[in-house]
Structure formats: structure tokens, C-alpha cells
Amino acid sequence: xxxxxxxxxxxxxxxxxxxxxxxxxxxxxxxxxxxxxxxxxxxxxxxxxxxxxxxxxxxxxxxxxxxxxxxxxxxxxxxxxxxxxxxxxxxxxxxxxxxxxxxxxxxxxxxxxxxxxxxxxxxxxxxxxxxxxxxxx
Numbered sequence: 001x002x003x004x005x006x007x008x009x010x011x012x013x014x015x016x017x018x019x020x021x022x023x024x025x026x027x028x029x030x031x032x033x034x035x036x037x038x039x040x041x042x043x044x045x046x047x048x049x050x051x052x053x054x055x056x057x058x059x060x061x062x063x064x065x066x067x068x069x070x071x072x073x074x075x076x077x078x079x080x081x082x083x084x085x086x087x088x089x090x091x092x093x094x095x096x097x098x099x100x101x102x103x104x105x106x107x108x109x110x111x112x113x114x115x116x117x118x119x120x121x122x123x124x125x126x127x128x129x130x131x132x133x134x135x136x137x
Contacts, residue, residue: 035080036106040065040073045082048099049107053086055096077103 036042043063048054060070074097077083082103088094
């Protein structure tokens with residue numbers, strides 16, 4: 001059985017139903033999760049949001065991240081429009097990073113996740129402590 005998507009599916013039921021044929025449409029947030037919630041992307045965005053404009057070395061020290069990984073994350077975030085890179089010529093040249101308006105628009109998402117974490121993380125820990133099944137490899 002396949003379900004329909006699009007305006008007609010919403011009009012018929014008033015709710016969105018996933019398509020069994022397309023995993024991305026079945027979970028429309030998965031592309032966002034891939035962009036925003038990788039291992040170091042979230043801390044970089046949080047740091048820029050919390051502390052404002054920062055130089056590369058400031059981010060590196062604050063996050064305890066290797067230069068190679070930080071470079072990769074910053075380039076990805078710049079490509080995706082979530083971070084703005086500013087080059088200031090001079091001796092020595094200076095590069096600063098800042099969260100963009102698009103990146104800042106994620107603030108409510110992070111705030112909601114922070115609230116959920118404060119409210120439910122202890123429950124997750126208790127569930128993990130009582131879990132008796134096999135652990136993933």
C-alpha cells in the first residue's frame with residue numbers, strides 16, 4: 001500500500017502522510033538532520049551563535065576540535081549558507097566566522113532540543129540503565 005503526498009493528500013485528510021516509495025519524503029527532516037546534526041556542526045553553530053564572530057583559532061580552542069575537521073565543518077556550513085566567512089587582508093591576514101541569518105534561524109530548533117534534553121535526558125539515561133537487551137555493535 002502506498003500513501004500519497006502533496007496538496008491532495010493533505011486536503012483529503014488534513015495531515016501529511018509519508019510516501020513509502022521515497023525515504024526522504026517519508027521523513028522530510030532527514031536532509032536537515034544530515035546538514036545540521038553531524039558530530040561537530042552543532043557545536044560550531046552553537047559557539048558562533050553564543051559567542052558571536054570568532055576567528056578560526058578561537059573556535060578551535062573553544063571546541064577542542066582538530067584544525068582539519070574544523071576546516072571541513074566551516075566550509076560545509078559556509079557552502080550551506082549557515083556561516084559567513086570574512087577575510088580581512090593585512091599582515092597577518094585575518095579570517096573571521098559568523099553565523100548567518102539562515103544559521104540563526106535554527107535557534108528555535110536548538111532551544112526546543114535543549115528544553116527537551118533538560119526535561120527528558122534523565123529518562124533516557126534511566127532507560128539505558130534498565131535495558132537488558134543486546135547492545136548494537
